[in-house]
């Protein structure tokens with residue numbers, strides 16, 4: 001299983017949001033670390049095909065995702081940075097709605113939704129309105145919807161944004177427990193979100209991939225003691 005990106009570039013007017021990004025992703029969790037405006041969401045929007053690229057290619061098992069179209073999108077689960085406004089749905093109804101949007105067979109979806117509610121520990125609250133949920137509960141619903149259809153590529157755009165430390169820890173726990181048989185993208189500007197769960201960390205700044213590697217290799221290279229030092233070493237001036 002391989003997602004290979006070559007020279008991916010995206011401009012907004014004169015602004016280079018992503019500059020010649022190249023990387024090869026295989027199953028595991030990738031931490032995409034960078035300050036606001038670094039290009040994390042742009043990269044994710046290009047992989048989910050929500051945004052048109054200017055240059056480069058994104059190859060799934062060797063074929064560009066633009067030629068794969070819906071066949072690739074069916075393999076992707078996406079948790080966007082902006083939360084959808086589905087406050088009047090119950091958690092279960094929201095997941096059923098999202099399963100329908102994704103075109104999952106109704107019967108299989110029902111069973112899967114119960115499993116996912118269980119996974120994110122929301123079974124007891126599943127009948128309650130999402131609008132009345134805490135931020136952490138809402139993010140768990142959003143994680144569950146991203147997992148519908150058992151995606152091979154899971155894109156989580158700042159899943160812990162706005163969460164308190166306890167809720168953040170909890171969400172990280174669910175993410176780290178996911179099946180390893182998929183490629184997971186996890187963007188954040190909080191180092192502790194990816195510490196101990198990311199196989200590789202990618203540090204981004206102003207649309208550029210400034211460095212990458214296993215946490216151990218990065219710590220060594222920055223002559224630091226933890227990822228916090230790595231962040232400061234490369235992005236500290238931000």
Ligand SMILES: Nc1ncnc2c1ncn2[C@@H]1O[C@H](COP(=O)(O)OP(=O)(O)O)[C@@H](O)[C@H]1O
Pocket residue numbers: 012015016017034035036037038039040041042043
């Ligand atoms: N729709 C857009 N229109 C214009 N500029 C954008 C748009 N989306 C992102 N940008 C710009 O592209 C750069 C990268 O943004 P983004 O990918 O959202 O960064 P991040 O997710 O790391 O905070 C920023 O300078 C941002 O202002």
Ligand SMILES: [Mg+2]
Pocket residue numbers: 040041042081157158
């Ligand atoms: Mg973003």
